[in-house]
Amino acid sequence: MRLFATISTGKFKGKKIELPSLKTTRSTKSIVKGSFFDTVRDELYGKVFIEGFGGSALMACEAFSNGAKNAIAIEIDKDAFKLTSKNMASIDKNLKAIHGDSFALLPAIIASASEPVMLYLDPPFDIRNGFGDIYKKTVKMVESLDESKIFMIIFEHSSQIKFDEKISNFTMFKSKKFGATTLSYYS
DSSP, rough: EOOOOOOSSSTTTTTTTEOOOTTTTOOOOHHHHHHHHHHHHHHHOOOOEEEEEEEEOOOHHHHHHHOSSEEEEEEEHHHHHHHHHHHHHHOOOEEEEEEEEEEHHHHHHHTOSSSSSEEEEOOOSSSTTOOTTTHHHHHHHTTTTTTGGGGEEEEEEEEEEOOEEEEETEEEEEEEEETEEEEEOOO
């Protein structure tokens, strides 16, 4: 059975995005997505939106629909990446899907960005075995990034996890809980 999500706002409102298997990815809930874009919509215009651990690329597509100059989604799962590519290609050439490991690819992608980056990180937190240290690894990766290129970092994470108020030179300015999922915003 094929599953779909819908772009909720912006110039591509109503466009359907196919979701990969829920056995290998976890789709962002509509309430989380809505709250996120209500918070950052005014900040998106003319920026690069990068979605690490991209899954279907729904967040990147929605960001582009809401004014991001371009958007990138990185996904390591081969089958999910096929859908990510298909979803992005069906919308616009300024959307880019990249197959690979977000930990390995993000530093170079951010270093090469010519516009300020909004970085959305949604690592798998309740799907795959062997991901017990995913948040430590994600924070360590963020600490290694070129901070001068990033104006905001958002983590979508398990509500059981509490992030520090500061990560490198970024300071948390908002955290919002949605049951088992929390969004933590840093600038």
